[in-house]
Amino acid sequence: MTSALDITQAVNPPRAVFVNFPLGHQTGKPNQPELQRQIVRDAMRAFETIGKPGTIVELPYVWDTNDRRWEETDYTEGFLPERPAKADADKAEAERRARHASANAK
Amino acid sequence: MPVAYIPRTRELYKAYTPYRWVENRDTPPWTPLTKPIAQCKVALMSSGGILYRDQPRFHREDASYRLIPKDATQADLDVWHFGYRTDDAKLDHNCVFPLARMRELEAEGVIGELSDPAYSFMGGIYSSRTVRDELAPRIADELKRVHVDAFYLVPA
Numbered sequence: 001m002t003s004a005l006d007i008t009q010a011v012n013p014p015r016a017v018f019v020n021f022p023l024g025h026q027t028g029k030p031n032q033p034e035l036q037r038q039i040v041r042d043a044m045r046a047f048e049t050i051g052k053p054g055t056i057v058e059l060p061y062v063w064d065t066n067d068r069r070w071e072e073t074d075y076t077e078g079f080l081p082e083r084p085a086k087a088d089a090d091k092a093e094a095e096r097r098a099r100h101a102s103a104n105a106k
Numbered sequence: 107m108p109v110a111y112i113p114r115t116r117e118l119y120k121a122y123t124p125y126r127w128v129e130n131r132d133t134p135p136w137t138p139l140t141k142p143i144a145q146c147k148v149a150l151m152s153s154g155g156i157l158y159r160d161q162p163r164f165h166r167e168d169a170s171y172r173l174i175p176k177d178a179t180q181a182d183l184d185v186w187h188f189g190y191r192t193d194d195a196k197l198d199h200n201c202v203f204p205l206a207r208m209r210e211l212e213a214e215g216v217i218g219e220l221s222d223p224a225y226s227f228m229g230g231i232y233s234s235r236t237v238r239d240e241l242a243p244r245i246a247d248e249l250k251r252v253h254v255d256a257f258y259l260v261p262a
Contacts, residue, residue: 001261002261003261004109004111006111006112007112007127010112010127010128011127011128011129011130012129012130012131012132012134013134014134018108020108020109022191023111023262024191024194024195024262025194025201026201026202026261027200027201027202027204027207027260028200028201029194029201030194030195030197030198030200030201031197033206033207036200036201036204036207037210039204040204040211041216043258044148044211044216044258047139047143047146047256048139048142048143053133053134053135053136054133054134071107071109074109074114075109075114075115075118076114076117076118077117077118080118080188080189080190081191083188089163093162093163096157096160096184097160097162098160099160100160101160
């Protein structure tokens, strides 16, 4: 699966399926199971239909038919959130693990 | 128009030495599918930094991976990654780790079987050599052990 066509063309894997969505949505938009299912089903079908090594199948789904501005801004300056300070990240990590550990103990 | 991510990355990190992207010009290795996908055991892996319950998070240049039980639900999963906007994946892991969708395709008979567990790593690894020589062989060993027919890799 890929949303970065130029990187995948360079890597040249045996089989690939491309969907032109912003990074982080290679198998669809959040809480849209039907769209996600279509994309993943198309990918499974590609296992059977791709017969030539290095083929990239391009899927027809469009992120927003009325607005293609995401293509101008995706992965440009200011796109990535700032990395949290280590102390904040460690605190969040400890809380997450403690939450699940206590759930395991129940 | 597909976004040209290689020049975008070069621009975003222009203060640093230009990244040398992996370029494979030879014909890729080819393993033909020997039976219909409806009869295949398929394994799922995401590079989106997915974590199950209290599994430890990933670190910089981390070549480790996590095993995610195939029955994991949204409440079991979290995301740790610095190289993409993770908000939507945190809201619904199926954006980059379509585990629930793969379970449905298994139930519908579109695939023969979803291999258990699924796999996750954090794809923001600078060194392609680390991925090629450390991470990839370990994953390949895992997949050989469970005898999968097809491997579905979803990046983030």
